[in-house]
Amino acid sequence: MRNPDVPESLDGWAILHRMFRLDRRRWDALDRARRDAIEREASGLFSALARDAAADLGLAQLLGHKGDLMLTHYAHTFDALGEVQARVDKLALREYLEPMESYVSILELGLYGDTAKFHAELRDRGLKPHSDAWNAAFDTMMHEAASDPRNAARLFARIPARRYACFYPMNKKRAGDDNWYATPYDERARMMLEHGKIGRSFHGHVTQVISGSIGFDDWEWGVDLYADDPLIFKKLVYAMRFDAASARFGEFGRFWTGMQFSVAQLGVFLAGESSPALLADGAAETVLRR
Numbered sequence: 001m002r003n004p005d006v007p008e009s010l011d012g013w014a015i016l017h018r019m020f021r022l023d024r025r026r027w028d029a030l031d032r033a034r035r036d037a038i039e040r041e042a043s044g045l046f047s048a049l050a051r052d053a054a055a056d057l058g059l060a061q062l063l064g065h066k067g068d069l070m071l072t073h074y075a076h077t078f079d080a081l082g083e084v085q086a087r088v089d090k091l092a093l094r095e096y097l098e099p100m101e102s103y104v105s106i107l108e109l110g111l112y113g114d115t116a117k118f119h120a121e122l123r124d125r126g127l128k129p130h131s132d133a134w135n136a137a138f139d140t141m142m143h144e145a146a147s148d149p150r151n152a153a154r155l156f157a158r159i160p161a162r163r164y165a166c167f168y169p170m171n172k173k174r175a176g177d178d179n180w181y182a183t184p185y186d187e188r189a190r191m192m193l194e195h196g197k198i199g200r201s202f203h204g205h206v207t208q209v210i211s212g213s214i215g216f217d218d219w220e221w222g223v224d225l226y227a228d229d230p231l232i233f234k235k236l237v238y239a240m241r242f243d244a245a246s247a248r249f250g251e252f253g254r255f256w257t258g259m260q261f262s263v264a265q266l267g268v269f270l271a272g273e274s275s276p277a278l279l280a281d282g283a284a285e286t287v288l289r290r
């Protein structure tokens with residue numbers, strides 16, 4: 001624990017992404033009453049999850065052949081994610097949704113700058129590294145960082161209510177001279193600072209949710225981007241490719257891109273005649289009560 005080479009992180013929501021293909025032909029072949037009943041059952045569960053203070057649910061209509069529907073689940077524990085996964089699988093709708101992909105991660109705020117500061121401050125206080133006093137002081141600093149309102153709000157923020165969503169997993173390379181994990185801390189911290197600067201130049205235009213998946217899934221991080229204009233994803237991800245943290249060390253998985261929509265628009269999604277909309281909260285209420 002507390003290896004000075006390892007940047008600390010603050011950890012928030014447990015996250016499960018699930019991508020499904022809708023079996024359009026079989027769904028359309030159902031009679032109207034059956035479709036309505038299946039939709040009502042699914043909407044009931046989805047709206048409960050989207051309103052739960054201890055969970056969240058994002059729905060996105062995906063573009064392309066990699067899936068039609070992405071569910072993004074937030075919960076406080078893996079146990080709760082397991083329960084949600086099982087409840088979705090029990091829905092009659094699952095008969096028509098084929099799982100294509102999934103991703104397990106935990107929302108994280110990386111503390112590259114702070115970790116170095118904490119270590120330096122404890123050194124200046126003359127504490128013996130990893131002594132009980134050093135550990136206690138470190139824990140206090142981490143606790144303070146976690147309760148800083150700016151961090152606390154992000155660790156358990158709701159899924160950003162922006163129309164366009166993009167998800168992809170990524171690694172930091174470990175090959176020959178380009179081994180992120182063998183790169184000295186200061187160099188990594190400098191690159192992350194640079195990364196943050198490029199990111200902040202898009203502030204307001206994009207909301208990013210970085211989640212860590214080392215030990216949980218096939219890649220090291222999950223990246224969720226949300227914006228009101230999909231062109232922003234292209235511009236941001238392209239700009240980052242020139243940033244050393246991505247240019248030298250970034251390795252990327254597949255990308256999923258689509259439009260977020262409200263639970264109240266599930267019927268529109270299933271009908272397949274127009275794109276389901278992301279409604280403002282008040283509008284969602286109205287449609288649900290129809």
Ligand code: 76R
Pocket residue numbers: 007109110111112170172192195196198199200202203204206208210221223225236237240241246250
């Ligand atoms: O959290 C913060 O805002 C502090 C600065 C910051 C950290 C620590 C930050 C800012 N990121 C951090 C960590 Mn990021 N980020 C990505 C990608 O496509 C690519 O090339 C990379 C995918 C994007 C698009 C992005 C956007 N970030 C990380 C980490 C963890 C690394 C580690 O710990 O080693 C990864 C994998 C990662 C990847 N980042 C920002 C953004 C944006 C837009 C910002 C600025 C946010 C803002 O202030 O509005």
